[in-house]
Amino acid sequence: MDTITIKDIARALNLSTSTVSRALRDSYEINPETKRLVIEYAERLDYRPNPIALSLKENRSRVIGVIVPQIANNFFSQVINGIEAIAYNRGYNVIIFQSHESFERELLTVQQAVTRKADGLLISLSSSTSDVSHLRTLQEKKLPIVLFDRVSAELDLPCVTADNFAGAFAATEHLIQTGRRRIAHVTIPPYISITQERLAGYRAALEQYGIPYVESLVQYAGFGQYEVEPIIDDLLSQKPDAFFAASDRLALGCLAALKKRNVAIPETVSLIGFTNTPVADLLAPPMSTVEQPALEIGQTAAEQLIDLIEDKPKKPKPGTVRIPTRLHVRTSTQ
Amino acid sequence: MDTITIKDIARALNLSTSTVSRALRDSYEINPETKRLVIEYAERLDYRPNPIALSLKENRSRVIGVIVPQIANNFFSQVINGIEAIAYNRGYNVIIFQSHESFERELLTVQQAVTRKADGLLISLSSSTSDVSHLRTLQEKKLPIVLFDRVSAELDLPCVTADNFAGAFAATEHLIQTGRRRIAHVTIPPYISITQERLAGYRAALEQYGIPYVESLVQYAGFGQYEVEPIIDDLLSQKPDAFFAASDRLALGCLAALKKRNVAIPETVSLIGFTNTPVADLLAPPMSTVEQPALEIGQTAAEQLIDLIEDKPKKPKPGTVRIPTRLHVRTSTQ
DNA sequence: TTGTAAGCGTTATCAA
DNA sequence: TTGATAACGCTTACAA
Numbered sequence: 001m002d003t004i005t006i007k008d009i010a011r012a013l014n015l016s017t018s019t020v021s022r023a024l025r026d027s028y029e030i031n032p033e034t035k036r037l038v039i040e041y042a043e044r045l046d047y048r049p050n051p052i053a054l055s056l057k058e059n060r061s062r063v064i065g066v067i068v069p070q071i072a073n074n075f076f077s078q079v080i081n082g083i084e085a086i087a088y089n090r091g092y093n094v095i096i097f098q099s100h101e102s103f104e105r106e107l108l109t110v111q112q113a114v115t116r117k118a119d120g121l122l123i124s125l126s127s128s129t130s131d132v133s134h135l136r137t138l139q140e141k142k143l144p145i146v147l148f149d150r151v152s153a154e155l156d157l158p159c160v161t162a163d164n165f166a167g168a169f170a171a172t173e174h175l176i177q178t179g180r181r182r183i184a185h186v187t188i189p190p191y192i193s194i195t196q197e198r199l200a201g202y203r204a205a206l207e208q209y210g211i212p213y214v215e216s217l218v219q220y221a222g223f224g225q226y227e228v229e230p231i232i233d234d235l236l237s238q239k240p241d242a243f244f245a246a247s248d249r250l251a252l253g254c255l256a257a258l259k260k261r262n263v264a265i266p267e268t269v270s271l272i273g274f275t276n277t278p279v280a281d282l283l284a285p286p287m288s289t290v291e292q293p294a295l296e297i298g299q300t301a302a303e304q305l306i307d308l309i310e311d312k313p314k315k316p317k318p319g320t321v322r323i324p325t326r327l328h329v330r331t332s333t334q
Numbered sequence: 335m336d337t338i339t340i341k342d343i344a345r346a347l348n349l350s351t352s353t354v355s356r357a358l359r360d361s362y363e364i365n366p367e368t369k370r371l372v373i374e375y376a377e378r379l380d381y382r383p384n385p386i387a388l389s390l391k392e393n394r395s396r397v398i399g400v401i402v403p404q405i406a407n408n409f410f411s412q413v414i415n416g417i418e419a420i421a422y423n424r425g426y427n428v429i430i431f432q433s434h435e436s437f438e439r440e441l442l443t444v445q446q447a448v449t450r451k452a453d454g455l456l457i458s459l460s461s462s463t464s465d466v467s468h469l470r471t472l473q474e475k476k477l478p479i480v481l482f483d484r485v486s487a488e489l490d491l492p493c494v495t496a497d498n499f500a501g502a503f504a505a506t507e508h509l510i511q512t513g514r515r516r517i518a519h520v521t522i523p524p525y526i527s528i529t530q531e532r533l534a535g536y537r538a539a540l541e542q543y544g545i546p547y548v549e550s551l552v553q554y555a556g557f558g559q560y561e562v563e564p565i566i567d568d569l570l571s572q573k574p575d576a577f578f579a580a581s582d583r584l585a586l587g588c589l590a591a592l593k594k595r596n597v598a599i600p601e602t603v604s605l606i607g608f609t610n611t612p613v614a615d616l617l618a619p620p621m622s623t624v625e626q627p628a629l630e631i632g633q634t635a636a637e638q639l640i641d642l643i644e645d646k647p648k649k650p651k652p653g654t655v656r657i658p659t660r661l662h663v664r665t666s667t668q
Numbered sequence: 669t670t671g672t673a674a675g676c677g678t679t680a681t682c683a684a
Numbered sequence: 685t686t687g688a689t690a691a692c693g694c695t696t697a698c699a700a
Contacts, residue, residue, distance in 0.1 A: 077406045392692085
């Protein structure tokens with residue numbers, strides 16, 4: 001890979017590298033004729049400045065580090081799509097890191113991203129992260145960071161999330177309005193911010209409609225493949241008349257488990273998940289869903305981060321931005 | 335972001351930067367005592383070599399450029415997962431680029447990746463790419479490249495794909511063995527390698543079972559959201575007794591279109607798609623699928639690329655590696 | 669208007 | 685065993 005550098009141009013044109021550099025940056029102090037010569041020659045040779053040399057000089061990389069629990073996940077891959085779109089427009093590249101829901105791995109990848117000299121970080125916390133001191137350290141070092149989706153209130157960092165409370169409220173309200181009273185709530189590990197927000201929305205809706213909150217109807221599932229099975233058994237013994245699954249994966253897991261048990265879903269149970277794919281349209285029975293604005297979360301988070309990196313804090317303290325969710329009601333009879 | 339450098343260590347210990355550098359790389363020509371001192375101090379300060387400086391010096395970045403048509407796609411995000419796993423283990427970072435199925439965008443992103451000094455490229459061609467001279471140029475410059483999934487026979491590059499021919503053959507054979515005779519084949523744009531391979535598998539199966547190949551039963555759909563609709567209308571007018579959708583997206587698109595038209599799917603039509611998610615288990619009616627080994631494709635491609643980068647060509651000419659697919663038969667009656 | 673030189677962080681070569 | 689110096693590609697004081 002022979003690359004052409006400023007030196008080559010300088011040598012060929014009998015100029016110094018500084019003159020060439022200035023000509024290429026269209027400096028006012030360069031003879032227009034020289035400028036023309038340099039620029040033409042550079043174009044002919046398809047010269048591209050070496051971003052690594054620039055990074056070293058300017059102490060910044062034009063790279064954004066993105067840390068997600070999993071790439072191979074509909075929600076996160078859509079978020080990354082949104083991030084990438086904004087980054088592309090604003091001249092940044094994106095390096096992806098996965099924490100695989102492990103705290104240790106999150107520490108490592110955050111460290112990696114910093115070592116790699118990412119100009120800023122977009123992070124969605126792993127489900128096993130409760131201690132956030134690794135981020136506090138970076139915050140103190142003034143590294144721009146924006147949290148998204150799974151955030152932490154312990155850090156005074158800008159956050160971008162779906163409006164989980166409102167989404168869960170709307171979903172629960174819908175179930176109540178269609179006559180459900182014993183709504184099982186299957187959810188993800190309790191550490192994560194979104195778990196709490198969704199649970200709060202669920203409880204608020206119950207309360208508003210005067211329905212008692214039954215603690216045993218709320219069950220937490222980890223990320224193992226078959227973890228949902230025993231939970232479903234437990235819940236079924238409690239005769240729920242609806243299921244609220246608090247994530248895509250759990251919604252599908254519940255459906256599969258119910259199907260396996262031949263539970264006559266359309267008659268006795270409704271499901272509301274956060275599933276954000278058109279797949280939900282095709283499921284039997286139809287599953288109403290709360291659509292997560294993944295793309296927009298990614299875009300917003302990236303915008304905020306790049307503004308921060310480039311020191312354009314439009315608002316003094318961004319705080320948490322909540323992107324609205326949308327409830328899609330799907331019925332069996334349609 | 336104050337970073338500690340070799341200079342800082344040298345100054346603090348009253349040594350030269352070269353001594354520190356050598357001590358840190360455990361050079362034999364350094365006094366064990368000095369070595370100990372340096373290493374201890376470096377550890378205490380949590381010193382990390384600046385990879386940008388290293389890149390500049392060594393003229394390599396330890397970055398792999400990955401170019402896919404779309405990140406927010408089940409198949410590609412799983413491939414990326416596989417790539418990331420291998421890259422992580424072997425000390426590389428991954429920069430993702432999207433071509434958005436556009437040839438122009440592919441040119442740009444390939445250029446970007448090269449400018450960014452990626453040590454090698456993993457590429458799945460966009461559906462509008464028929465001219466591959468941009469890759470040939472890079473190939474001539476000896477830049478390590480491995481193609482995956484959507485490859486090109488015009489380039490003598492290592493390729494990693496699913497065994498599309500065998501997969502399509504098995505799927506078609508299954509349909510034939512369950513009594514189908516008029517199997518519609520809905521597929522993606524014809525330029526892409528996988529389209530041809532899948533079509534060839536389909537044809538081979540028809541031929542083996544003495545079923546005539548009907549050209550009008552083969553229809554190509556682009557990537558637009560509603561492109562599948564008119565195609566389904568056309569095909570339905572030809573009274574097919576099965577559908578073979580050659581991609582995830584098309585499989586779901588077909589199901590949705592058929593549902594919309596109230597076609598009694600379980601009685602008259604079977605679908606075989608390349609859908610690679612457990613979601614298929616939940617669809618109504620059950621859709622048999624050919625599972626794509628996405629993770630393994632990513633891993634294999636990454637292994638090959640890094641071997642190439644590090645100049646360890648285990649085999650003289652890798653050629654095309656085909657990872658086996660798996661047919662999942664799902665029936666309505668189960 | 670152009671050139672010289674220093675510096676970004678690191679390593680390799682050569683000298684001491 | 686250690687240190688001075690040049691080099692990777694680029695920008696920017698400062699000199700000319």
